[in-house]
Amino acid sequence: xxxxxxxxxxxxxxxxxxxxxxxxxxxxxxxxxxxxxxxxxxxxxxxxxxxxxxxxxxxxxxxxxxxxxxxxxxxxxxxxxxxxxxxxxxxxxxxxxxxxxxxxxxxxxxxxxxxxxxxxxxxxxxxxxxxxxxxxxxxxxxxxxxxxxxxxxxxxxxxxxxxxxxxxxxxxxxxxxxxxxxxxxxxxxxxxxxxxxxxxxxxxxxxxxxxxxxxxxxxxxxxxxxxxxxxxxxxxx
Ligand SMILES: N[C@@H](CCC(=O)N[C@@H](CS)C(=O)NCC(=O)O)C(=O)O
Numbered sequence: 001x002x003x004x005x006x007x008x009x010x011x012x013x014x015x016x017x018x019x020x021x022x023x024x025x026x027x028x029x030x031x032x033x034x035x036x037x038x039x040x041x042x043x044x045x046x047x048x049x050x051x052x053x054x055x056x057x058x059x060x061x062x063x064x065x066x067x068x069x070x071x072x073x074x075x076x077x078x079x080x081x082x083x084x085x086x087x088x089x090x091x092x093x094x095x096x097x098x099x100x101x102x103x104x105x106x107x108x109x110x111x112x113x114x115x116x117x118x119x120x121x122x123x124x125x126x127x128x129x130x131x132x133x134x135x136x137x138x139x140x141x142x143x144x145x146x147x148x149x150x151x152x153x154x155x156x157x158x159x160x161x162x163x164x165x166x167x168x169x170x171x172x173x174x175x176x177x178x179x180x181x182x183x184x185x186x187x188x189x190x191x192x193x194x195x196x197x198x199x200x201x202x203x204x205x206x207x208x209x210x211x212x213x214x215x216x217x218x219x220x221x222x223x224x225x226x227x228x229x230x231x232x233x234x235x236x237x
Contacts, residue, residue, distance in 0.1 A: 007051055
């Protein structure tokens, strides 16, 4: 059985540019499943987004459905050591990251000129130089429309920072001085929290939210711990 994970590509020390792809990678690694990465599948993504996986002809799209698939097919329980209340909190925290913090990350990366040049502008290197400015303009306009439709794009940059800093404060408080969200062992939600904390901390985008994350030594240590456990090749020597 071969699992193919359709992904973007590593960037600025992150396993993948997308926190959702990074989450899927961590879940597969936590489950002890081997996978191969395919960076050429975006145009065929069944939901128009990555990640998705293909396993022996079966396609599963979306990081959460990939998790459900792994749990069902391989009998993995990422949360076996959690109480019912901890599982509920884990779900709420994941969705805060995915449905709230994510849009703050998107805004910071794509709408801020300096951050755009430092990060996403480099994603266009394979587009012929003559078409590159138009491609950048087109994609940024599409992302601005998504941000507006979702709602985050209607706030000022300082309002967005205020919301992001609340997310960071909540994550830092929840993790506290524990190695993982709920103690000494990682659970499913750690895959998500790690992916989003690592994205915020990445030097690719500068922001007040990143500064707030850097000021929480426990968040930085949490990111480093999970890099060391699952992506040792990315850990500082
Ligand atoms: N709910 C999805 C979200 C995935 C997602 O938003 N992926 C983004 C990258 S971070 C994407 O592929 N965006 C491409 C697009 O919207 O065109 C999941 O959990 O996998």
